[in-house]
Each structure stands twice: as C-alpha cells, then as structure tokens.
Amino acid sequence: MKIHASKSHPRYLSNYYRDLLVWGVHKGLTSPQGLIAQGRGETFDYLIGEKTCLFAKKATMAALAVLIDAKHPVISVNGNAAVLVPKDLVKLSQMLKIPLEINLFHKSKQRERKIADYLRKNKATNILLADNAGIPNLSSNRRFISKHGQTIADVVFVPLEDGDRTEHLISMGKKVIAVDLNPLSRTAQKATITIVDNIVRTLPLMIKLYVRLKNTKKEKLEKIIREYNNQTILKEAISHINKYLK
Amino acid sequence: MKIHASKSHPRYLSNYYRDLLVWGVHKGLTSPQGLIAQGRGETFDYLIGEKTCLFAKKATMAALAVLIDAKHPVISVNGNAAVLVPKDLVKLSQMLKIPLEINLFHKSKQRERKIADYLRKNKATNILLADNAGIPNLSSNRRFISKHGQTIADVVFVPLEDGDRTEHLISMGKKVIAVDLNPLSRTAQKATITIVDNIVRTLPLMIKLYVRLKNTKKEKLEKIIREYNNQTILKEAISHINKYLK
Numbered sequence: 001m002k003i004h005a006s007k008s009h010p011r012y013l014s015n016y017y018r019d020l021l022v023w024g025v026h027k028g029l030t031s032p033q034g035l036i037a038q039g040r041g042e043t044f045d046y047l048i049g050e051k052t053c054l055f056a057k058k059a060t061m062a063a064l065a066v067l068i069d070a071k072h073p074v075i076s077v078n079g080n081a082a083v084l085v086p087k088d089l090v091k092l093s094q095m096l097k098i099p100l101e102i103n104l105f106h107k108s109k110q111r112e113r114k115i116a117d118y119l120r121k122n123k124a125t126n127i128l129l130a131d132n133a134g135i136p137n138l139s140s141n142r143r144f145i146s147k148h149g150q151t152i153a154d155v156v157f158v159p160l161e162d163g164d165r166t167e168h169l170i171s172m173g174k175k176v177i178a179v180d181l182n183p184l185s186r187t188a189q190k191a192t193i194t195i196v197d198n199i200v201r202t203l204p205l206m207i208k209l210y211v212r213l214k215n216t217k218k219e220k221l222e223k224i225i226r227e228y229n230n231q232t233i234l235k236e237a238i239s240h241i242n243k244y245l246k
Numbered sequence: 247m248k249i250h251a252s253k254s255h256p257r258y259l260s261n262y263y264r265d266l267l268v269w270g271v272h273k274g275l276t277s278p279q280g281l282i283a284q285g286r287g288e289t290f291d292y293l294i295g296e297k298t299c300l301f302a303k304k305a306t307m308a309a310l311a312v313l314i315d316a317k318h319p320v321i322s323v324n325g326n327a328a329v330l331v332p333k334d335l336v337k338l339s340q341m342l343k344i345p346l347e348i349n350l351f352h353k354s355k356q357r358e359r360k361i362a363d364y365l366r367k368n369k370a371t372n373i374l375l376a377d378n379a380g381i382p383n384l385s386s387n388r389r390f391i392s393k394h395g396q397t398i399a400d401v402v403f404v405p406l407e408d409g410d411r412t413e414h415l416i417s418m419g420k421k422v423i424a425v426d427l428n429p430l431s432r433t434a435q436k437a438t439i440t441i442v443d444n445i446v447r448t449l450p451l452m453i454k455l456y457v458r459l460k461n462t463k464k465e466k467l468e469k470i471i472r473e474y475n476n477q478t479i480l481k482e483a484i485s486h487i488n489k490y491l492k
Contacts, residue, residue, distance in 0.1 A: 022278040032268040035278055039285020043428070182289070184491075238491055245430075245488050 014042060014050075017084060017200060024083035028114050031106040034080045037160070044181035045198050047241045052205060055236040056197035062228035063157070063177045063193045064209050065221040070155035070175075073098045074128070074146075078105065081159045081199060082115045086122040088203035089159075093126055095210050101128040101149035105161075150174075158187070159199045166190045183237035194230055196237040260288060260296075263330060263446060270329035274360050277352040280326045283406070290427035291444050293487045298451060301482040302443035308474035309403070309423040309439045310455050311467040313342055316401035316421075320374070320392075322349045327405045327445060328361045332368040334449035335405075339372055341456050347374040347395035396420075404433070405445045412436045429483035440476055442483040 006012065021038050024030035052060075067073050075093055077100050082089070093100045102115050116127050130144035150156055156169050159179040166176050167190040178191035179199050188194045195202050213221070252258065267284050270276035298306075313319050321339055323346050328335070339346045348361050362373050376390035396402055402415050405425040412422050413436040424437035425445050434440045441448050459467070 018279060018282050021282070025278055032271055032278070032281055033264060035281035036264050036267070036285035036288065039282035039287070040289045041285070042282065043286045043289035242488055242491050245484055245491075 014045075021080065021083055024079065027118075028111055029083050029118055030079040031104075031111070033106055034078075038080060041160075041181045041198070044183075044196075044241075047244055048181070048196065048237070049240075049244060050198070052197050052201045053237070053240055055233045055240065056195050056202070057205070058228070059193050059195040059230075059233050060197070060202060060205050061209060061213075062224055063195060064206055064213050065216075065224040065228075066155055066175060066177060066193060067096055067098070067157060068210075068213060068216070069218065069221045069225065070153075072153045073155040073157065074149040074153040075100050076103045076150065076156055076158045076161065077101065077115065077119070078103060078160055079111065079115060082118055084200055085159075085203045086119060086124075088207060090119060090122050090124045091207055092203060092210070093124065095207065095214075097126075099126040099128045099149055100124055101130070101146050103130055103145065103150070107144070158191075159202070161187050183234045183241070188234060192230065193228065194234060196234070260291075267326065267329055270325065273364075274357055275329050275364055276325040277350075277357070279352055280324075284326060287406075287427045287444070290429075290442075290487075293490055294427070294442065294483070295486075295490060296444070298443050298447045299483070299486055301479045301486065302441055302448070303451070304474070305439050305441040305476070305479050306443070306448060306451050307455060307459075308470055309441060310452055310459050311462075311470040311474075312401055312421060312423060312439060313344070313403060314456075314459060314462070315464065315467045315471065316399075318399045319344045319401040319403065320395045320399040321346050322396065322402055322404045322407065323347065323361065323365070324350055324406055325352075325357065325361060328364055330446055331405075331449045332365060332370075334453060336365060336368050336370040337453055338449060338456070339370065341453065341460075343372075345372040345374045345392075345395055346370055347376070347392050349376055349391065349396070353390070404437075405448070407433050429480045429487070434480060438476065439474065440480060442480070 021030050021035055025032055025035060073096065075089060075098060077089060089100055100119060102112050104112060112129055116129065119127055128146040128149040131146055145151055153174055155175045157177045158166065161178060164186065166178060166187040169176050170190055175192040177193045178187045179195045179197060179202050180188040181196060181198060182188055183196045267276050267281055271278055271281060319342065321335065321344060323335060335346055346365060348358050350358060358375055362375065365373055374392040374395040377392055391397055399420055401421045403423045404412065407424060410432065412424055412433045415422050416436055421438040423439045424433050425441045425443060425448050426434040427442060427444060428434055429442045
C-alpha cells in the first residue's frame with residue numbers, strides 16, 4: 001500500500017488514514033462515498049480535539065459491559081471499518097467470541113466478498129454475510145442482515161454507520177452500540193450506547209478494557225450498564241465541542 | 247452522469263453533490279482525497295445550518311468589492327470547485343473578465359488538462375495553468391502558479407483551498423479571498439476575506455451581487471472594503487455554530 005503522508009507533517013495520522021481509505025477504494029474494499037463519510041468524521045474528530053474524551057471512555061466501558069453480558073452479540077462491519085481497523089475488529093471478535101457481519105450501505109456482492117477476504121487475511125474466522133433476512137420497513141440496502149447474526153442478535157455493535165438502520169434495530173428490540181463522531185446524528189441519538197470517538201482509537205481501547213473487564217462478575221457488569229445514561233453522555237460530547245469552539 | 251440521490255430524500259442536495267464528486271473522480275477531474283475534503287466541508291455546512299448566513303453575505307459583498315476594485319485579480323480553481331460549480335466559475339470569470347487558474351494540491355498534468363477541457367466544455371475562454379513560477383518557501387505542489395496569473399495578481403480568489411497556500415500568498419503581499427466552511431482553518435484565519443459558506447451557494451450569490459455592484463463608484467467600493475473586518479466575521483461564524491450546537 002502506498003502511503004503519501006509524510007511523518008513530519010503535523011497532521012500525519014489524519015493524512016495516513018486518508019491515504020489508507022483511498023487505497024481501500026482502489027482495492028474495491030471502500031466505496032467512494034465512504035471517503036466523504038470519513039471527511040465528515042474528520043471534522044467532528046477535529047472538533048473534539050482528536051482524542052478520546054471522558055464521555056467516550058465512559059461509553060466504551062458501558063459498551064464492553066453490554067457486549068460481555070449479551071447472549072447473541074454481533075459486530076456489524078462496513079467498508080470503512082474493515083479498512084481502518086481490520087486487525088482490531090478481528091481481535092475483538094475473537095476475544096468476545098462473536099461474529100463479524102459484513103453489512104454495506106452501497107451494496108455490492110463483489111465488495112462484500114473482497115471485505116470478507118480482507119478480514120480473513122487479517123485472521124478472521126467468524127464472518128457472516130447478509131442473506132435474505134431483512135429489517136422490516138427499512139428500504140436501504142442496509143436492511144439485509146444475516147439470519148445467524150443481526151436477526152437473532154440481542155446486541156449489535158455498529159462502528160461507523162449512518163442513516164436509519166440504528167433506529168430500526170432498536171425498534172426490533174435490540175441494543176445498539178454505535179461509534180459515531182457526530183453526537184447530533186440520528187445514529188448517535190437513537191443508539192443505546194454512543195461512543196463519540198474515532199474508531200481507530202475506540203477499538204484498541206476496547207481491547208485493552210476487555211482484559212480488565214472479562215472476569216468481572218455479572219452483577220458488576222449490570223451495575224455499569226444500569227448506571228450508564230446515553231443522553232448525559234451525548235450532552236457532554238456536545239458541550240465539549242462547544243467549549244472547543246470558544 | 248449517474249446520480250443515485252433520490253429527490254425525495256431529505257438530504258437530496260447533499261447526496262447530489264456527493265454523487266457529482268464521485269462522478270468527478272471517475273472522470274479523473276477530482277482526486278479521491280477531494281472526496282474526503284468534501285466530507286469535512288459537509289460537516290461544517292451542517293453545523294452552520296446549510297444556508298448562507300449573514301456573516302457569509304457580508305463577506306461575499308466585500309469580496310466582490312475587492313474583485314471589482316482589483317488590478318490583476320485571478321480565480322484559483324481546483325478539482326472539487328471545477329466539478330461542483332463549473333458554469334458559475336466560468337460566468338464569474340467572464341463577468342469580471344479575469345482568468346481561471348487551475349491549481350491542484352494533488353498535482354497531475356493529466357488531471358490539470360482534463361479540468362481545463364471540462365471548463366472549456368462549460369464555455370471557459372480564459373484559462374491559465376501553473377508554470378514554473380513559484381511561491382517562495384512553499385513545499386507542496388500548490389507552490390506552482392502561473393506567471394500570467396497568481397504571480398502578478400494583486401487579488402487571488404481561492405474557493406476551496408486548504409493548507410498553507412493562503413498564508414504564503416498573503417506574505418507575497420496579495421489579497422486572498424477564500425471560501426472555506428471551516429472558520430477555524432488556517433486558510434480561513436489567514437485570508438483577507440473569508441466567506442464561510444458552501445461554494446455551491448456562494449458562486450450564484452456572487453453572480454447575483456455582481457449585477458448590483460458592477461456600476462458602483464470606486465469610492466463606494468473602497469468604503470465597503472474599508473469597513474469590512476474579517477476577524478469579526480469569523481467570530482460571528484464560530485458563534486453561529488456554537489448556537490447551533492446548543
């Protein structure tokens with residue numbers, strides 16, 4: 001992969017991930033529209049200071065508690081997530097023993113297969129593809145889900161989604177954990193737990209926190225979940241951006 | 247050109263311009279990185295409410311006064327601008343009788359030629375390409391400018407730039423008019439006049455205002471310019487975003 005970003009550039013990391021996604025488009029893993037979505041996220045990341053804030057740490061902790069406590073959790077993966085954090089997605093999937101379900105907004109069987117291959121190259125073993133099972137009343141391509149995955153899941157972890165899928169999953173009675181840099185988005189507002197952070201920081205943090213939490217007693221996990229309030233977290237994120245802008 | 251955006255979608259316009267830029271990438275007019283830049287702009291546009299605010303109207307008025315009053319003004323065009331508003335760029339260039347100078351960050355002779363052809367297809371007659379003239383002390387590809395254009399220009403209109411070019415043009419003694427949706431960016435902060443607005447709204451507004459201003463007396467134009475304060479405008483833009491977030 002050719003990365004043009006110069007290590008001496010003050011915005012090296014941001015440029016590095018840009019180049020990575022452009023590479024992903026050339027390889028047929030990311031959609032061109034995925035690049036625009038990355039840009040939207042970049043602005044919000046810039047407005048939260050490009051770091052994992054306390055509101056994101058609290059949400060990440062609660063997310064892990066929910067995932068560990070879940071019966072049938074599943075991780076939903078799109079093209080951007082697969083290109084940005086393939087190894088971390090695989091690691092988390094293996095640690096939690098839960099499947100990676102590929103779910104694309106700009107649907108293409110070919111791209112789906114390429115993403116599956118790319119995740120397998122990164123040692124993924126538990127991959128699901130969308131089949132004919134569907135989310136009721138959702139017209140976009142994201143309505144297609146796997147009958148072994150999101151259809152039976154009680155918890156769906158959706159790093160990098162936008163649009164209407166979250167609220168439909170919620171209305172199907174599922175818990176949704178979203179990673180979304182925009183605290184005002186529909187996904188952020190509707191999710192059970194919203195991690196307002198960059199996925200390239202969230203996934204490594206989840207892996208680290210999992211090691212701390214994995215042997216935690218069920219009561220303790222339930223306490224973390226019970227005490228978590230997503231509306232408060234979103235307000236903290238918005239107020240943080242406000243302070244940054246002053 | 248294939249536009250996937252549905253007219254019934256509440257975010258039709260935003261989706262339309264996304265599809266337009268993806269088309270631009272396929273045609274070799276826009277760089278893939280240009281899509282990420284579009285996404286960054288989209289977020290700021292969303293945060294200002296996707297409309298032309300008073301601070302943008304005031305800046306656009308001052309920008310036109312400066313352009314009409316200038317000796318050697320020039321419009322700098324990159325891939326995104328050429329794809330988003332080709333007809334308006336050509337119209338403004340013809341009304342003001344000033345050249346369109348193609349200036350790319352992700353430089354490619356082939357893309358430069360394609361953009362020139364595309365602008366000509368949209369009836370442009372006054373196009374300049376970068377030659378060996380250069381901006382001193384600027385290492386990116388944007389240092390290359392035309393000796394008949396930005397080298398001798400007293401005013402450079404740069405819709406959609408980011409990075410360090412604006413401050414270098416300023417240090418060469420030129421006035422810079424920028425269209426930048428991010429009021430905190432280096433370009434926005436360093437420009438003589440910063441129009442915090444979406445280029446797809448700014449260019450039509452400039453054309454409309456030109457008709458009103460073209461026969462204005464020099465003293466009146468100079469008064470508009472003298473009374474304009476870019477720092478105040480930027481503060482108004484930031485405060486507007488803050489209110490939107492509350």
